[in-house]
Every structure is written in C-alpha cells, then in structure tokens.
Amino acid sequence: MQNDLNTNPLIKKNHIELRSKIRDFAEKEIRPIAAKLDDEARFSQQLTKRMGEIGLLGITIPKEYGGQNLDTLSYIIAVEELARVDSSQAATVAAHNSLGIAPICNYGTKEQKSHYLPKLTTGDSLWAFGLTEADAGSDVTRIKTKAELSDGKWNINGSKLFITNSASDCSAGITVLAISGERNNKKELSVILVDKHTSGYSTEPISNKMLWRAVDTGKISFNNCRVPEKNLLGERGRGAHIMLETLDSGRLSIAAIGLGLAQGAFEMALEYSRKRHQFEQPIGKFQSIAFKLADMQIKLELARNTLYKVCWQKDAKLPFTKEAALIKLYCSEIAKEIADEAVQIHGAYGLMKNNDIERFYRDQRILQIGEGTSEILRVLISRHLGL
Numbered sequence: 001m002q003n004d005l006n007t008n009p010l011i012k013k014n015h016i017e018l019r020s021k022i023r024d025f026a027e028k029e030i031r032p033i034a035a036k037l038d039d040e041a042r043f044s045q046q047l048t049k050r051m052g053e054i055g056l057l058g059i060t061i062p063k064e065y066g067g068q069n070l071d072t073l074s075y076i077i078a079v080e081e082l083a084r085v086d087s088s089q090a091a092t093v094a095a096h097n098s099l100g101i102a103p104i105c106n107y108g109t110k111e112q113k114s115h116y117l118p119k120l121t122t123g124d125s126l127w128a129f130g131l132t133e134a135d136a137g138s139d140v141t142r143i144k145t146k147a148e149l150s151d152g153k154w155n156i157n158g159s160k161l162f163i164t165n166s167a168s169d170c171s172a173g174i175t176v177l178a179i180s181g182e183r184n185n186k187k188e189l190s191v192i193l194v195d196k197h198t199s200g201y202s203t204e205p206i207s208n209k210m211l212w213r214a215v216d217t218g219k220i221s222f223n224n225c226r227v228p229e230k231n232l233l234g235e236r237g238r239g240a241h242i243m244l245e246t247l248d249s250g251r252l253s254i255a256a257i258g259l260g261l262a263q264g265a266f267e268m269a270l271e272y273s274r275k276r277h278q279f280e281q282p283i284g285k286f287q288s289i290a291f292k293l294a295d296m297q298i299k300l301e302l303a304r305n306t307l308y309k310v311c312w313q314k315d316a317k318l319p320f321t322k323e324a325a326l327i328k329l330y331c332s333e334i335a336k337e338i339a340d341e342a343v344q345i346h347g348a349y350g351l352m353k354n355n356d357i358e359r360f361y362r363d364q365r366i367l368q369i370g371e372g373t374s375e376i377l378r379v380l381i382s383r384h385l386g387l
C-alpha cells in the first residue's frame with residue numbers, strides 16, 4: 001500500500017524515506033493514544049515535544065534557525081502521514097509550520113528570525129496565527145483588534161477566536177492582524193508579533209469541539225498589551241496581504257490533512273470489507289461495496305497527484321494561489337465523501353465511539369471551513385477565471 005503512494009514522478013528517495021519514518025512514528029506513538037486524547041479532549045504536550053524531536057516542527061525552516069530545510073513536498077507528506085492516523089496531531093503540526101512560523105520566516109527581519117525561530121522548532125513552544133475574530137471570519141476587513149503606536153510601542157486591544165495552538169502551556173505567542181491606523185479612508189492593517197508573557201495577554205481554551213479534540217484551540221484577548229515597535233512583521237499596512245499569502249501555503253497543509261485522513265478512512269474501509277462477511281461472502285465481493293472502494297481510490301490518486309504538483313509549483317516560485325485553493329477544496333471535499341462512505345461500509349459498527357472511523361468522520365468536517373470555506377474558495381477560483 002505504501003508503494004502506491006510513492007509513484008508520482010516528483011517523489012524522490014528522500015521523500016520515500018521520510019514517509020516511512022513518519023508512518024512508523026504515527027503508528028507507534030500516535031495511534032495507541034489518539035482515541036483516548038480525542039475522548040478526553042486533551043492536547044498532548046508530550047506528543048508535541050516528540051514531534052519536535054523528530055523534526056516535524058520547522059520542516060521547511062533553514063537549518064541556521066533550527067529547522068530541517070526540506071522542500072514543501074516533504075512537509076506535505078509528513079502532514080499527510082500524521083493525518084492518516086490522527087488529524088489532531090496533523091493539525092497541530094500544520095498550524096505551527098504553515099501559519100505559526102512560516103510568516104516569521106518569510107517576512108521577519110534577521111533579528112526576528114534569530115529571536116523566534118530556534119525556540120519554535122524544538123517542540124517546547126508553538127506559535128499561533130490570529131486572523132479570525134468573533135465578527136470577522138471570511139471577511140478579514142471586519143476585524144476590530146487595534147494596535148496604536150505611541151512612545152515606540154504598539155498598544156494592542158481586542159481579541160482573536162478559534163485560534164489553533166494558542167491556549168496550552170506550549171503556546172509561546174501569536175502573530176496578530178490588527179488595525180494600525182487609517183489610509184485613504186480605509187482601515188490600515190498590519191501584523192504584529194505578541195509574546196504570551198506580555199502584560200494584558202490572556203488565553204482561554206475552547207474545549208467543546210466536535211472534532212480536532214486533541215488540538216489546542218483557544219481565544220486570545222489583548223487588554224492594553226504593549227509590545228515594542230520592532231515587533232511589526234513585514235511592512236506596516238501590508239497586514240492583509242501577509243496573512244492571505246500565508247493562507248495560500250496553509251491551504252496546502254489543510255489539503256494534506258484531507259488527503260491523509262481520506263487515505264486512512266479508505267484503508268479502514270478496505271480492510272473491513274475484506275473481513276466482514278454477510279450472505280456467505282466478504283462484503284467487498286458485493287459490487288456496490290467494491291465500487292465505493294474503487295471510487296475512493298480514484299479520488300485519492302487524483303488528489304495526491306495534484307497536491308504534489310502544487311507543492312512543486314510553490315517551490316519553483318510559480319504563482320499557486322488558485323491551485324492551492326483548488327486542491328484544498330478538492331481534498332477537503334473528498335475527505336468528507338470518503339469518510340462518509342467508509343462509515344457506510346462499516347455499518348452500525350462505524351457509528352460507535354470505539355471505532356476509529358467515527359473519529360475520522362467527525363475530524364474531516366473542519367476541512368471545508370478552516371483557512372477559507374469551500375464557498376469562499378469557489379469565489380477565489382472563479383475570480384482567477386476572470387469572472
């Protein structure tokens with residue numbers, strides 16, 4: 001089965017070795033505890049530390065800052081393999097790499113990179129990405145969080161909601177999108193790095209989630225949080241651009257979570273259809289079940305090839321905004337379809353809490369909402385068609 005995943009011409013020996021290493025880790029160290037963490041809605045600091053130790057937190061970051069300096073495809077394969085076993089751990093890694101540290105790496109000054117990145121690649125600390133607010137989801141321009149510059153400091157007031165890696169002891173701080181002034185009668189948006197030890201910074205975990213239950217999701221409030229002016233990330237007034245460009249790459253990792261989850265659900269359904277007997281034969285012998293599995297295989301093959309191709313496009317420095325939207329949308333939607341059909345193949349057993357497929361069925365649901373809903377992505381893709 002693993003060989004099937006490595007037939008794309010972009011896959012090199014190092015990618016095959018990496019897949020094998022992450023699969024081994026996920027099977028040995030995540031699978032035995034994934035259901036329990038989900039059941040208890042518990043984020044595991046210990047597992048996060050282990051993921052840091054094996055190089056999962058800083059995969060594409062240059063070695064001088066403590067990273068692995070690997071290509072985008074390596075990162076995507078790693079996330080895919082984690083999600084094949086547990087979406088929560090895949091989400092922790094994906095949010096930290098794509099949303100947490102990538103903007104610091106891409107837009108940070110040398111001083112910011114040297115200050116933040118080495119401690120964010122070990123597994124001791126995670127960094128969050130703060131775009132969403134109570135009244136601002138898809139529409140970034142509705143944010144209310146303000147950052148006022150006076151006496152060489154930004155004074156931040158407001159709050160961010162549904163933020164991954166923001167409320168556990170591991171969380172070291174956040175990249176915040178805030179209104180930093182006004183330009184041409186429009187809000188001027190800028191991005192600022194805020195350390196969690198700043199006075200006026202408070203977090204609250206959100207624990208009533210139906211999915212990604214082992215992910216640390218929280219609300220962050222800023223009450224006269226004062227940080228040095230040099231914590232501005234990138235150019236003042238370019239905040240929306242920085243955040244949206246970051247989401248282009250983030251969408252590749254959401255696609256990888258969808259692909260990995262779908263692969264895991266497919267494997268469970270295939271195994272079950274071989275061993276479950278009804279009417280004196282394995283249910284996989286019934287054409288209606290076999291065709292469901294064939295359809296899953298088709299979707300997985302198409303999704304994987306396109307996702308890997310977009311990784312190449314990104315590393316080749318070609319534009320990939322449309323393609324990232326397209327493959328995030330596709331992988332999230334096939335994850336939904338495959339998880340749903342996999343539950344169907346499991347019959348009543350698929351509806352039980354002690355069956356992993358039940359967790360997979362829940363975990364896929366965020367993928368069509370986070371980092372651009374399917375509706376918003378269709379708007380984005382159609383705009384690229386000139387419509």
Ligand SMILES: Cc1cc2nc3c(=O)[nH]c(=O)nc-3n(C[C@H](O)[C@H](O)[C@H](O)COP(=O)(O)OP(=O)(O)OC[C@H]3O[C@@H](n4cnc5c(N)ncnc54)[C@H](O)[C@@H]3O)c2cc1C
Nearest residue numbers: 129130131132137138162163164369370371372373375376
């Ligand atoms: C577990 C979890 C983790 C998250 N992690 C983070 C994080 O780390 N950082 C962060 O900033 N955010 C995070 N989010 C927030 C997430 O990115 C938002 O939920 C998402 O952007 C959608 O915003 P919303 O939920 O406010 O929906 P809304 O924007 O209010 O949308 C509601 C509905 O209206 C539709 N809609 C809105 N506008 C249009 C339009 N123009 N055309 C057609 N349909 C439209 C949407 O598609 C959707 O169906 C997380 C959310 C969850 C649940």
